Amino acid sequence: MTKKAFLALSTALVFASAPALRAADVRSENWQTHCSVCHGDNGKGQTEEGRKKKARDLTNAKWQDTIDDARIVKSITKGHDEMPAFGKKLTEPEIKALAAEVRSLAKK
Numbered sequence: 001m002t003k004k005a006f007l008a009l010s011t012a013l014v015f016a017s018a019p020a021l022r023a024a025d026v027r028s029e030n031w032q033t034h035c036s037v038c039h040g041d042n043g044k045g046q047t048e049e050g051r052k053k054k055a056r057d058l059t060n061a062k063w064q065d066t067i068d069d070a071r072i073v074k075s076i077t078k079g080h081d082e083m084p085a086f087g088k089k090l091t092e093p094e095i096k097a098l099a100a101e102v103r104s105l106a107k108k
């Protein structure tokens with residue numbers, strides 16, 4: 001294979017695998033930027049910051065059953081206990097997408 005062909009092939013592979021990665025176990029960019037520091041990539045809150053602030057295990061199915069989507073959106077927008085409000089940093093659609101992401105955590 002020529003060097004040029006190799007480069008073209010590896011570039012194609014990188015682009016082809018990116019969406020597959022995202023669909024699997026990788027959190028969204030917003031989650032990684034704004035939420036992971038406390039909740040972790042897996043949502044269990046077992047990070048140094050999460051333990052300090054007592055972030056709950058968001059993957060807990062029983063807890064998920066006790067709250068509705070509106071409550072999750074509200075907590076992200078206005079903050080909850082020691083969690084800061086994100087209403088000024090994120091748009092409403094972004095917050096709704098993150099709420100859906102919180103829901104998806106329960107299924108694991």
Ligand code: HEC
Nearest residue numbers: 034035038053054055056072075080081082083086098102
């Ligand atoms: C500075 C640490 C911190 C960051 C950053 C953070 N959280 Fe939290 N989060 C907490 C703490 C602490 C709680 C309260 C624990 C509890 O509900 O008992 C919490 C609670 C929650 C809850 C449950 C709220 C409820 O109504 O019970 C959700 C959902 C949540 N966070 C989602 C997010 C999302 C999405 C982000 C990113 C936009 C985020 N958190 C960023 C610390 C954080």
